[in-house]
Amino acid sequence: MTWEKYMKISLDLAKEALQAGEVPVGCIFIDKDDKIVATGCNTVNETKNATRHAEVNCVDKLVNDGLSNKFSELTVVVTVEPCIMCAAMLVKIGCSTIIYGCANDRFGGCGTVFECPGLLNCKIQKGILAEQAMDLLKLFYKGQNPNAPDSKVKKKIKKC
Amino acid sequence: MTWEKYMKISLDLAKEALQAGEVPVGCIFIDKDDKIVATGCNTVNETKNATRHAEVNCVDKLVNDGLSNKFSELTVVVTVEPCIMCAAMLVKIGCSTIIYGCANDRFGGCGTVFECPGLLNCKIQKGILAEQAMDLLKLFYKGQNPNAPDSKVKKKIKKC
Numbered sequence: 643m644t645w646e647k648y649m650k651i652s653l654d655l656a657k658e659a660l661q662a663g664e665v666p667v668g669c670i671f672i673d674k675d676d677k678i679v680a681t682g683c684n685t686v687n688e689t690k691n692a693t694r695h696a697e698v699n700c701v702d703k704l705v706n707d708g709l710s711n712k713f714s715e716l717t718v719v720v721t722v723e724p725c726i727m728c729a730a731m732l733v734k735i736g737c738s739t740i741i742y743g744c745a746n747d748r749f750g751g752c753g754t755v756f757e758c759p760g761l762l763n764c765k766i767q768k769g770i771l772a773e774q775a776m777d778l779l780k781l782f783y784k785g786q787n788p789n790a791p792d793s794k795v796k797k798k799i800k801k802c
Numbered sequence: 803m804t805w806e807k808y809m810k811i812s813l814d815l816a817k818e819a820l821q822a823g824e825v826p827v828g829c830i831f832i833d834k835d836d837k838i839v840a841t842g843c844n845t846v847n848e849t850k851n852a853t854r855h856a857e858v859n860c861v862d863k864l865v866n867d868g869l870s871n872k873f874s875e876l877t878v879v880v881t882v883e884p885c886i887m888c889a890a891m892l893v894k895i896g897c898s899t900i901i902y903g904c905a906n907d908r909f910g911g912c913g914t915v916f917e918c919p920g921l922l923n924c925k926i927q928k929g930i931l932a933e934q935a936m937d938l939l940k941l942f943y944k945g946q947n948p949n950a951p952d953s954k955v956k957k958k959i960k961k962c
Contacts, residue, residue, distance in 0.1 A: 690870040692894045693861055701853055710850040726918060727894060730887035730911070734852045749919070751890070756916060758886060759909070 645741045648719045649771045656721045659683035666778035669696035669720040697728040721775035726751035733760035743775030805901045808879040809931045816881045819843035826938035829856035829880040857888040881935035886911035893920035903935030
């Protein structure tokens with residue numbers, strides 16, 4: 643199975659996050675019938691809650707929809723390697739597969755900084771459209787928005 | 803400062819969790835003026851959400867009350883060492899101090915299984931009323947409830 647089709651959906655969610663001034667990470671949860679059962683992106687700034695990562699929002703969406711019985715059959719497709727908090731959370735809900743784009747060099751909990759205990763029971767595939775995920779992060783950390791005017795125009799606006 | 807007074811409050815919350823059939827862990831958040839700003843216990847079974855640990859419930863309580871500006875000055879008093887997910891979350895919100903009772907041998911994220919990156923910036927004190935916290939966990943894992951009839955009576959009930 644190719645995961646690119648699904649990762650593109652997560653990337654679109656990450657772009658929405660970027661436009662909203664959030665760290666651009668997008669995530670979808672897929673059940674065993676290949677149905678998307680939850681979508682989410684970072685909402686840390688909007689909620690003023692440092693824990694509202696894309697994966698956390700997806701978990702809460704599923705619970706609020708009364709679908710927590712699906713936890714153990716889930717495939718998680720997320721643009722950036724889950725941080726230690728989220729990786730530990732995904733172990734805790736018992737998801738079966740994690741597909742991610744680029745590595746999370748500072749907080750990655752799927753092996754980059756630390757491999758959360760229990761992840762051995764979980765299939766992991768990394769590097770799916772990684773460059774696109776990383777490009778979005780770079781845009782955010784440079785304070786640039788792909789939909790904003792180019793830098794010259796931005797400077798002009800700044801002067802005003 | 804002695805933390806026992808506060809830990810007793812967290813232990814009471816853990817007892818409430820036990821009575822509700824939850825893993826008995828209780829937690830309080832205290833601000834810099836020694837005011838308790840959030841209380842919580844595990845609600846995993848009630849919510850059917852494996853991530854609803856005592857600490858997570860306290861974070862959400864604070865956010866819902868519009869008090870996330872207090873995150874960086876918080877002291878967290880919790881009966882059991884935060885798991886990796888919760889320890890990473892507490893690092894993420896930037897709390898200043900973590901006080902816990904007994905160690906978490908399976909999932910402890912404050913050093914027992916893993917020390918989450920960033921905890922070096924956080925004061926940690928462990929072992930406060932640890933035995934009482936552990937006793938509650940033992941009661942839970944033995945399937946016993948301190949308020950239930952003794953084992954002979956329980957067997958009798960079971961036969962009926």
